[in-house]
Amino acid sequence: MVKLYVFSTLFLFNIIIAQNIEIYKIEPPNWWEGMKYNKVQLMVYGENLDNAEVKSDDLTITNVLHVENDNYLFVEIDLSKTEAGNYEISFTKANKTKKITYPIYSKNSASNIHQGFNQEDAIYLIMPDRFANGDVKNDFVEGYVDSFQNQYSQARHGGDIAGVINKLDYIKELGFSTLWLTPVIENNTFRSYHGYSATDFYKVDPRLGNLETYKTLVKTAHEKGLKIIMDHVANHIAIDHPWIKNLPTEDWINGSVENHFHANHHKMVFSDPYADSSTIKHVQEGWFVKYMPDLNHKNNFIANYILQNTLWWIESTGVDGIREDTYPYCDQKFMSNWAKTIIAEYPTFNIVGEVWTGEPTFLSGYQANNKLVNYNSNLPALTDFGMRDALVNYLNGKESIYKFYTTLASDYLYPDANNLVTFIDNHDVGRAMFYAKSNIEKFKIAFHLLFTTRGIPQIFYGTEIGMKENEDHGTLRKNFPGGFPNDDRNAFTQLGRTDYENDIHDFFQKMLALRKAHPALAKGELIHFPPQNDVYIYFKKADDELIMNVINTGNNDAKIDLSKFSNIINGKINFINLYTSEELLNKNDILKIEGKKAEMFLVE
Incomplete structure (x- = not known):
């Protein structure tokens, strides 16, 4: 007993x-x-x-x-x-x-937070791991699986948030107003230096820093007059996220590790009046790759979790905007409420959604208040892959400048074409100079168009020194020279750059300075004319400022008959070349432009 x-x-x-x-x-x-x-x-x-x-x-x-x-x-x-x-x-x-x-x-009461971004800004995109290493002590962190191998293109190279903070003056002096960093949250999984494979939504990856480091970045940037855009991913997580081994609910993710749809990329299905529900299902519920489980936003628990997580980061850090990854692959009803709630909480904020389609007819449907589709996305801004494709096809010789003209002519489809983030290259596509096949003249023409037409221009770090890597992700995300210990030169300085790099760097610096000095370039009304004989002409007009842009993509010099534009020039006879400051007096209505050249003139 x-x-x-x-x-x-x-x-x-x-x-x-x-x-x-x-x-x-x-x-x-x-x-x-x-x-x-x-x-x-x-x-x-x-x-x-x-x-x-x-x-x-x-x-x-x-x-x-x-x-x-x-x-x-x-x-x-x-x-x-x-x-x-x-x-x-x-x-x-x-x-x-x-x-x-x-x-x-208590809420943060600072006046210089949550500022948003608009067409007066210019965005500098950084992948922190590849930009600059400001704290070598966090290169190796115990318990983290993705190893530090700075000579291997697919591994971590040691760049971090401290490195970005150290280079804020370089970015400001170059002329950019806004930084977009690829995601900084914990990615404790393989080949995840890029940041798009979350394993903890509320933690900064310790190899990049911590929450206080990120707050310091935002605060320091704001003190220098710079803005910060945070990259956020609602669509998917890493296969190594703790949830996957212990799901809160059976329907937390779409499908299962063993049995799930593979994503297709028919992003037009949401505006397609004839789309079959199974096609929509594959877009929204399919996994990008087998190691990125797709979150089920129809589950109210995860929907609330993702929305609150976004609000938490905005309020915790004071960031000025969000870039939302893989936007069309999320449940659109959820994302509409997500965007609406964020903008209601932060009315001066801006959100740009990554919508990877180059066709304006489909891309435009994702912008808020578009009356041509049967739902309201509430998404203020879009990534302008339409303009990107037109400029890349000009650079690689597949299209003439006329395609760029017709792309802009399609802007009637957008509720707000000025709130499109325009770009040629980023962290997912080849470098602009790669597509230009090292043709510097074409490269400069393309970026002249990017900075002087409409939208919010964005460049990828290193483009300002002419990096020319191809479309391989590990390769195009090459380290910025001088950002890492033992680099043999420092391209953050004039002396550390080659003549080739300084030429391109100075071009960007000049262009960005002109964009700041002349409001018409950034926010003016655009008036353009169909390209003829390889020459594309457009004007930017704001208040009393009028700027004429002449783009000669041909090999030969061109003579421009200014009398054709008399209704815009309106008797003004003084033309100041904004690149050279040379003044030209219009006596005979003829303007001569060299071949393979973009020029702009302040008309007075």
């Missing part, structure tokens, strides 16, 4: 121990008083959370939602009347209680 009693007591003791509640993580880790978004879903991760009773004396708990996985619990709280402070939440099960403190902060 004694032995049986002891055994029974131990058995019951083990059951009680096994049922003890453990709380390992709550996300979001905090919230703020005074937010419009004040009904917050807390995702609680721990052990033995099934049937747990959740209480708080001071926080208003409106709902406690249990799911099939007892490692997770969802608690809905109403913060509409809650002031900043630390609040206790208790979790009780089988007479055992676990208490945690949940912080509510």
Whole structure:
């Protein structure tokens, strides 16, 4: 009897121990008083959370939602009347209680945060791992699988947020107003230096820095008059995300690791009146690759999680905009609400969605308030792959400049063509100089067009020194010379650049300076004429400023009959070449332009 009693007591003791509640993580880790978004879903991760009773004396708990996985619990709280402070939440099960403190902060009241971005800005795109190494101590971090091998194109090279902070003056002096960094959140998986394979949505990857480092970047940039765009990914996660081995709900992701759709890329399905539902399903629910599980935004828990995560980063850091990755592959109803909620919370903010299609008829449907499609995306800005394709095809010789003209002529499809982010190269496509086959004249013409027509221009780091790498991702994301220990030269300085690099660098610096000095270039009304004999002419007009752009893509000099533009020039006779400052007096209505040359004139 004694032995049986002891055994029974131990058995019951083990059951009680096994049922003890453990709380390992709550996300979001905090919230703020005074937010419009004040009904917050807390995702609680721990052990033995099934049937747990959740209480708080001071926080208003409106709902406690249990799911099939007892490692997770969802608690809905109403913060509409809650002031900043630390609040206790208790979790009780089988007479055992676990208490945690949940912080509510005061909102950031600084005046230079959440500024948005617009056509007066110019964006400099950085992949932190490949730009500059400002802290060699974080090159190797214990427990992280993606190794540091700075000579291997697909591995980590050691660049970090501190390196970007160190180079802010270089970027500002070059003339850019805005930085877009590829994602900085934790990517503890293989070949993930790029940042697009999240393993923790609330943590900066320690090989790049930490949350305080990122906040320092934003604060320092703002002090220097620069803006920051954060890259965010709602569509997918890494196969090594902890969720995958322990899904909160069965439908947390689309399909399963063993059985899922592969994404197709028919992004026109959302505006196609004849699209079959199965086609839409493959776009929205398909996995890009087998190691990037696709999140199911129809699940309200994950939908709330992603929305709150975005708001948390914006409020925590003070960033000025979001670039949302793989936008069309997400559930569009969810993304519409996502964008609407963010803009309602931060009215001066801007969001650009990556929509990789070069056809304006389909691309335009993703912009907010487009009356030509049957839903409102609420997405303010788009990546302009239409202009990009036209400029690349000019550079590689597949199309004449006429294609660029017709692309702009399609702008009637967009509710706001000025709110398109225009570019030639980025972290996913070959370098502009690669497509130009090292033809510097064509390269400069293409970027003249990019900076002086319409939209918000963006370049990829290193393009300003003429990097010419091909379309291989590891190759085109080459290290910036001088950003890393033991580099044999420093291209961040004039002396460290070659003559070729200085020529291109100075061209960008001049162009960006002119864009700042002459508002018509950035935000003026565009008036253009069909290209004739390889010559494309357009004007930019703002208030009393008029600038004439003449693009001669032919090999021979061209004579421009200015009388054809008399209704715009309106009797003005003084033409100032903005590149050279040379003044030309219009006496005979003839303007001569060299072959393979782009010029612009202030008309007075």
